[in-house]
Amino acid sequence: MSVHKTPNPEKGARYLGLLDQALCNGSWSDIPELARKVDKHARERKCLTLAARAESQIASASHRPASASSATSTSLHGLGEVVPRLTEAIGAASKDHQDDAFVASSCLAEIHWLREAPTEALKVLDEIVGPSTSSKSSAGTLGWIEVCAVRNASIRAACFDSLGRQSEARESYQAAVVKTPGYRTPELRRWTSKLLARACMYSVKKMPSPSLQDFNETYAAFRAWGDFWQRAGPVSEKSSTSHFDIPRRQVWKAYYDLLSTILQHGLLHAPSQDAGAFILPDPSIAVEQRQSSRQRQRAELKRVEATYESLLLEETKFPKASQTNTEVEEWTEQVISNWRVFSGSAWTDTDVGEGGKRAVSRGTLDILYRAATKTFHSTPILRELFTVHAALGEFDLAMHAFDSYIEIVDKGKARAEKTGKHEIGLDSDDTAMTTASEAIRLLCRYGDREQAEKAVEISKAMQKWLEQRRPASPEVSLTNGDSAPNGSRPCSQPTSSVLKPETLAAAYRALGVSRAHWARLTYEAESQRPTLAEANNNLKRAQKYDTDSVETGHALALVLADMRDVSGAVEAARSAIQAAGQAQQSNGASPASAIDLEKRLIPLWHLLALCSTAEDEYETAGHICEAAYRQFGGSKVLFGDSTTSNSSDPENSVAALRGIVDQMEGFEKESLIQIKMTQILLFELTEGSEEAIDLTAELLSLYSRLFGKPEEVVAEIIAKPPQTAASHAPSRLGGTLKSITGSIRPRSSRSARSSGEKDATRQRSLVSVDDSLAPPSTQNVATSTNGQIAGPPIAITVTNEDGVSSEKPHHRHHLPHLPFQGRGRSRSTERRISEGDEKAASEEKAIPTPQNAAVSEEKRPDQPLGDMAHNAPHDQWPPPPGHDDQPPQQDMRLPAPHPANANTIPEPQLLPIHERRHRVSVLVKAWLFSAELYIRAETLDDAESLVHDALKLTESLELELAQSEDGSNARRLFAKGWGSGKSIDELLADVWSTKALLLLGRERKHEAMAAYEQAISYHPDHPAGIIGLSNLLMHIYEEKLSAEQPQIPVQPLPSASGSLSLINEARPTLTRPGSAATLTTLPSRRPSVVVEPEPLELKERKIDPSPAELNRLAARDRAYMLLSNLTKHAGWDNSEAWLSLARAHELSKEIDKAKQALWWVVELEETQPIRPWREVTPGGYTV
Known part of the structure; x- marks a missing residue:
């Protein structure tokens, strides 16, 4: 060998x-x-x-x-x-x-x-x-x-x-x-x-x-x-591991859990790799270093997330129908928790890296769909798909996921009620009820009538769930497909008795919101009041389970206001504001949570102000409107600080400009616009329309700061890819877009008033805002919330075609202002105003005070702060402004976890078409509001320019809709569908209704009638169009207005042949009904209301009414029909509609019905605010 x-x-x-x-x-x-x-x-x-x-x-x-x-x-x-x-x-x-x-x-x-x-x-x-x-x-x-x-x-x-x-x-x-x-x-x-x-x-x-x-x-x-x-x-692949080893998947899961916990507690990576600590609290990192730290944190979490997901999906098999992959479901729950933080207000699009928050949401959706391939009828994954799709503004896909979810849950609950045992894999009762509540909120906040009907169906299912019997012990479980042994049924109890208080509060709030929302849209007038009463009962039950809920308080106050219980609405709104402030102080909420709470309180402040106007307390309403802005702590906090706009570093300059409004969503921004409109109306009530028109520049400046300059909004809609012949769909009104950009700035040639007159008229202003609320001067650069640079406010000047100013001198805007900026006054005037405000404040009734309203004069929070070293000892830092008794102290405790609720949907990021429609709707609303103000001030040229621009902008939005993939049809134009804002038809109806008001101001009543006809042809239930048209029709019946527009005679031109004179002689003579007088002169713009009575003998001999009489009767009957339908549906609480209906009854000799309508007008006017309750917030009964 x-x-x-x-x-x-x-x-x-x-x-x-x-x-x-x-x-x-x-x-x-x-x-x-x-x-x-x-x-x-x-x-x-x-x-x-x-x-x-x-x-x-x-x-x-x-x-x-x-x-x-x-x-x-x-x-x-x-x-x-x-x-x-x-x-x-x-x-x-x-x-x-x-x-x-x-x-x-x-x-x-x-x-x-x-x-x-x-x-x-x-x-x-x-x-x-x-x-x-x-x-x-x-x-x-x-x-x-x-x-x-x-x-x-x-x-x-x-x-x-x-x-x-x-x-x-x-x-x-x-x-x-x-x-x-x-x-x-x-x-x-x-x-x-x-x-x-x-x-x-x-x-x-x-x-x-x-x-x-x-x-x-x-x-x-x-x-x-x-x-x-x-x-x-x-x-x-050849490497083998011992069963004594710790599985790599388990370690990566623990790694992901650790990073998730760090994220939930608001901790960040240290700015430097050589730092002594890897993890630091968010506030301890300098602002300029925070963005890079967050980007590295997001990148690491994404890398670990991808590694663990690949191992999980590779090593997990598809389960049987009787099994559940618990690890996969728990993994998706953790992913959603992290997604909520990234999508929250504390993180910006730049913080999360390329693609922003939308890219994070898309990646989360991909994870959920891949996880669904390893599960069978997983209710957690369906619930999470509903949440993320809704947050992305994909509401149809979200509701598809929810329909599957509710079908599985509903069948599972029915089987559990029959067998008396829980089913493995189904969401708990609390989770299912909360998810259904969120679906109702989504449908009522962003949906249309079709979605409101869907919300009512879901509310019925929730009501059934609350009454279903559930097993008394959660330990008793039943696998899918199994049956109870020997037919035994363990003891059970109603679902409502086993739910958590916060779940019951959310459930009853959703029931109340769905009923109240349906009461606004139902066509059955007799069911509106019972539906509102049912909503009121559900909301009060919800408030018993959660007394500090801002959402419940807002919905309850608004329902009470709709029921004309103004005192109850005031009490509900005030209690909700005070409870929110007390909860914020007692819980010590983080700054981000405090800001979120303050943003949700904006509609409540506005509702409280409107309630004050319903009680004729206009001065109190003005102070409440100011409090809605003062709660944020000052103008620089709300709108940003532009003092560093001239910095050499553009990125730092833009970061310094950011304010709370840059973190707001579309509905929250519109709420600020609505409050500003209310302030302008309050100013008009006390100072008159001539003075109030100066505030329209502030309104448009506020829009520019929130949504971007109107020129940018128009350019965004017009700048579309060239359309093909197949996709071309011209506007229904035949409008063109060639001059819309140039006409977007209405112009005026109003003469300036003396400064002394201005100061004297503004001493009684209800919108005089404290200097601490004044935003940065317009001389500095201000950015809009969509990243655009907001230029100076729109200068309003109207000229004729030849460049000469209009026919009569009007009021001219003084120097433009940003919203809520103190207007120019002398020192003595300011002193008198402050003294008057103090006197008024001492006499007015107590109202809730925002938490940040009280600020010392010496150290206001809007004062610029000097540079401070990041590593300065905390005992050397000066006390915060207004908090001398609270010096900074170093806190070594771990920050509280992120307060994101695991069952709430972040504010959806609307699709581009929905977002543009909302921006256009708000801009058109602001323009038309200003136009109506100009009409009341008899500044008709400015009003005409605004109405013209609003019409062109709406037509451009209609053209964009026609060029979209789905195209346009009558239903898409009439129904708003998903998203925010108004439908195309409703916007056009608003524009034409305002145009009719403009024509009435110029005594062109027949043209105004045609404009009203155009308005209701777009939106048959348009209140302003119906009321205006009906009043003109009743003028025709009363012979205050001719049925047809009189023809203006054409003066003959001198001619040698005399042919024109022959034609003139052959023209028949025009006569007015009831009079034999010949129209030898131009008809007056204000027709005579005197009607010559006919002899009694002639009336007795008449058998059939004349065509003129038939026209009068038809006009009266049509007005009655329009007003009757309006008061039964959309205008059941519109006092102007009921007043016009009473007039129609009176003209029809129905005196008793006229009296009933007038008494109803009196009841409505007793609790009528200066603006409709629906203008409180675009979200309806949700915040």
Whole structure:
């Protein structure tokens, strides 16, 4: 045999290298043969070959599948036969071959550890002598020595942990984290991965409390784990792991959980990689460094998220119908929790990186759809799909997901009621009820009539759920498809008795909102009041379960206002505002949460102001409107600070300009516009229309700050790809867009008034805002909330076609202002105004005060602050403005978790078409509001310019809708559909109705009637159009207005032939009905109301009415029909409609009905605000 041959040292060295390579690569099947060859050619390395054979046996025993646990246990105990031989070999090789003894000792320690003998393993490790530094001694085994060193560290730390020696285990793991081993060979990577995995899981398991220091220590371990796998690359498919190892998926899940917890607590990565701490609280990081820190945090979370997801989906199989993949559902719940933080107001689009928040939402949707491929009828995933689709403004897809969700939940609840047992995999009753409540809120806030009907159906399902019987014990569960044994039914109880109070509050609030919303849209007049009463009862029940809810308080106050219970509405609104302030102070909410609460209070302040106007307390209403803005703490806080707009760094300049309005959504911005309109109307009531028209510049400036300059809005709609012949759909009114950009700025040539007259008239102003609320001057650059640079306010000047000013001098705007900016006054005038305000404030009734309203004169929060070093000691910082008794103190506690509710939908990011429609709707509303104000001030040229621009802008939006993928049809133009704003037809109806008012102001009543006809042709239930047209029709019946527009005679031109004079003589004479007088002059703009009575004998002889009489009767009857339908539906609470209806009854000799209508007018006017209740917020009964 070959044993008797002489050893070959060269072959021995080569086989030693191959053996080392096989050990490092985990090629255990090659070990016996290579060990035999090493024994043949390098007989002095007996200790190494014995350890190599033992390693092969260990691998064979420990890599068995988990199902063969008994056989594995037998194999591991069989390794005990190797222990004496290894011990003997170690003693023999410790002098001449120190590295071989080191390798054998490491193998022996692993055997003791696998045999669950940590004490013996530690004893062996303590006796190990480190590997020799001699290159001769370690020739050929350098790779496996490195692996053994890492293995020794891992076994040593695991033994310390097993024996309860926590301090030593902690030191061992920290040492491994500080100096991460390599990854050059498979076995080195395996043992390094095992060591880091144990370090990560140990830090998570032994973290005593979620403090900042513990987070940093735990994060250091996971960061080393993540960096290691980022360098090591993907795992080979041939590599095998022992069932004693911690699964990589488990470590990555713990890593993701840690990052999620850090995110939920508002912690960020340190700006510098060399910082002493990895994680820091958000406020402790400088503003200029916060963005980069958040971007790195988002990138790391996204990387870990992708790694764990790939492992989860790869290792998870599709479940059977009777099973659920709990880990997949829990994973999606965590993803949604993080998504809520990224989509919240605390993070901006720049913070989350490329694509902004919409890209984050899209990525979340992809995760949910991939997770759905590993689940079967998962209600959590359907619920989350509904939430994310709704947040993206994809409301149809969201409701498709919700329909599937509610179908599964409803059937599951029915089976549970029948069997008396819970079903595994279904959402809990609280979660299902809260999700249905959110669906109703979504439908009522962003939907149209069709969606309101859907909300009513969901509310009926919720009512059924509340009355269903549920198992009394949650431990009793039933798998899908199973039935109760022996037909037994455990004791049950109503669902309403097992729900949490906050769930019951949300459920009854949703029921109340759905009923109240339907009361506004129903065509059945007799059911409106009972429906409102039902909504009132549900909202009061909701308030019993959650007395501090702003949403419930707002909905209840608005319902009471609709029911004409103004005093009750005032009490409900005031209680909600005060409760919100007290809750904010007692809970110590974060700044972001406080701002969110203040934004939700805006509609309540506005509602409270309108209630005050209904009680004729206009001065109080003015102060309440001011309080709605003052609650934010000042103009610079609300609108941003433009004092640094001239900075050399544009990025820092834009960041400095940002205010709270830049964090607001479309509905919240429109609420600010609505309050400004109310302030202007209050000013008009006290000062007159001539004075109030000066405030329209502030209204348009406010729009520019919130939504962007009107020119940009128009340009965004016009700048579309060139349309093809197939997609071309011209406007129904035949309008063109060639001059809309140039005409977007209405112009005026009003003459200036004296400054003394202005000061005298403004001393009684109700909208005189405190200087602390004045936003930055228009001389500085201000940015709109969509990133545009807002220029100066719109200058309003109207000229004739030849460039000459209009026919009569009007009032001219003085220097333009930003909204709520104090207008120019002398010091003595300001002193008189302040004294008058103090006197008025002392006499007015008490109203809720915003939390930030009281600010000292010396240190106002809007004063600019000097530069402060980021690392300055906290005891050297000056007290915050207005808080001298609260000096800054260093707080080492962990911030509270992010307050995002797990069951609420973030404010949706509307689709581009919906967002543009909303912006156009608000702009048209502001223009038409200003136009009506100009009409009342008899400044008709300015009004005409605004109406013209509003018409062109609406037609351009109609053209954009026609060029969209879905195209335009009658239904899409008439119905608003999803989103915010008004429909195209309703906008056109508003424009034509205002145009009719303009024509009435110019005594062109027949043209006004045609404009009213155009308005109701677009929107048949348009109140202003119907009322205006009906009044003109009744004028025709009363013969105050001719049925047809009189023809203006054409004056003949001089002609030699005399042909024109012959034609003139042949023209018949025009006569007015009831009079034989010939029209020899131009008809008067104001027709005579005097009608010559006909002799009684002639009336008695008449058999059939004349055509003129038929026209009069038809006009009266049509007016009655229009007004009757209006008061039964959309205008049931419109006092002007009822007044016109009373007039129609009177003209029809129905005196009793006229009296009833007039009494109803009196009742409505007793509780009528200066603006409709629907203008409080575009969200209806939701905030």
